[in-house]
Amino acid sequence: MSGKARRRLSPDDRRTELLALGAQAFGQRPYDEVRIDEIAARAGVSRALMYHYFPDKRAFFAEVIRNEGERLFEATSTPARPGQTLFERLRTGVLAYLDYHERNPHGSWAAHVGLGRTDPVLVGVDSADNERQMQRIMAAVVEVAGDLDDKVERDLQVIVYGWLAFTLEICRQRIIDPSLDAHQLADSAAHSLLDAVARVPGIPDALREHC
Numbered sequence: 001m002s003g004k005a006r007r008r009l010s011p012d013d014r015r016t017e018l019l020a021l022g023a024q025a026f027g028q029r030p031y032d033e034v035r036i037d038e039i040a041a042r043a044g045v046s047r048a049l050m051y052h053y054f055p056d057k058r059a060f061f062a063e064v065i066r067n068e069g070e071r072l073f074e075a076t077s078t079p080a081r082p083g084q085t086l087f088e089r090l091r092t093g094v095l096a097y098l099d100y101h102e103r104n105p106h107g108s109w110a111a112h113v114g115l116g117r118t119d120p121v122l123v124g125v126d127s128a129d130n131e132r133q134m135q136r137i138m139a140a141v142v143e144v145a146g147d148l149d150d151k152v153e154r155d156l157q158v159i160v161y162g163w164l165a166f167t168l169e170i171c172r173q174r175i176i177d178p179s180l181d182a183h184q185l186a187d188s189a190a191h192s193l194l195d196a197v198a199r200v201p202g203i204p205d206a207l208r209e210h211c
Contacts, residue, residue, distance in 0.1 A: 014043070014045070014049075014053070015053050017043055018039060018043055018045075018050065018053060018054075018060075019063060019064050019067045021039050021042050021043055022034075022039055022060055022061070022063075022064040023064050023067070023068060023104075023106050023107035023110055024106045024107075025038065025039060025042075025106075026061060026064060026106075026107075026109075026110035027105065027106025027107055027108070027109040027110040028106060028109075031061060034057075035057075036050050036051075036057050036060065039060075061110075062125055064107070064110065065110065065111045065125050066125045067107075068104070068107040068108070068110070068111050069111075069125060069128070069129040071100070071104070071107075072097070072100050072129075073129070073132060073133070075096055075097075075099075075100040076093050076096040076097050076100065076133075078092045078093050078096050080140070080143070085210060086140060086141070086144050086194065086207075086210040087190050087191070087194060087210065089140055090137075090140075090189070090190035090193055090194070091186045091187060091189075091190040092186075094167060094170075094185070094186040094189045094190060095182060095183070095186045097167070097171055098171055098174055098182045098185065098186065099182070101171055101174065101175050102174075102178065102182075105175065108171075108175050109175060112168065112171065112172045112175060130161060130164055133164055134157060134160045134161055134164065137160050137193075138153070138156065138157060138160060141156060141197075141207065144206060144207055144210055145203065145204040145206050145207035146204060146206060148203075148204070149202055151202070152200060152201075152202045152203055155200045155201075155202075156197065156200055156203070159193070159196045159197060159200060160193070162196075163189075163192065163193045163196065166189070166192065167189045170185050170188070170189055194210065194211045195211065197211050198211035
């Protein structure tokens with residue numbers, strides 16, 4: 001057994017290591033070609049220990065994607081700077097999104113290009129990620145607009161959900177083709193959301209001024 005195999009890690013550290021190895025494996029090869037035994041061997045643990053943490057391969061894959069979502073959410077937490085416009089906040093967030101994918105290509109590929117979001121096991125993971133990203137953007141909107149009418153708020157939420165799907169596809173395309181200009185994509189994404197927001201009936205004037 002190698003020196004790596006004899007390392008003693010806390011349960012949390014071991015789990016983190018397994019998820020990182022899973023992101024790398026799923027990001028390099030199709031889902032069907034990745035074996036649990038392979039991940040266990042690379043981590044220097046038994047197959048039984050792998051199953052202690054994750055009941056089966058699909059659950060492991062889902063947890064890899066969920067973990068990527070957590071890391072992405074943290075990486076795109078970009079507090080507003082004094083005097084920053086809503087456009088600038090959106091653009092900064094999209095750039096952070098693109099930067100995360102550039103720095104974590106394997107996990108991003110596994111989540112958004114390979115089996116990724118097409119697997120039913122990931123529907124709940126995807127919904128949770130979209131919900132909290134939507135809430136984050138709506139919080140920024142409310143900072144600008146103040147209290148919103150219930151219908152206006154719901155209309156804006158729908159727009160934001162649609163924009164998140166649009167932005168995800170932009171990011172997915174850049175994972176496939178890293179030569180795409182991140183700043184140009186971020187500009188386009190931020191403008192697209194504000195253009196859509198401007199067309200929602202009844203938005204406050206304070207918000208319209210940012211569109």
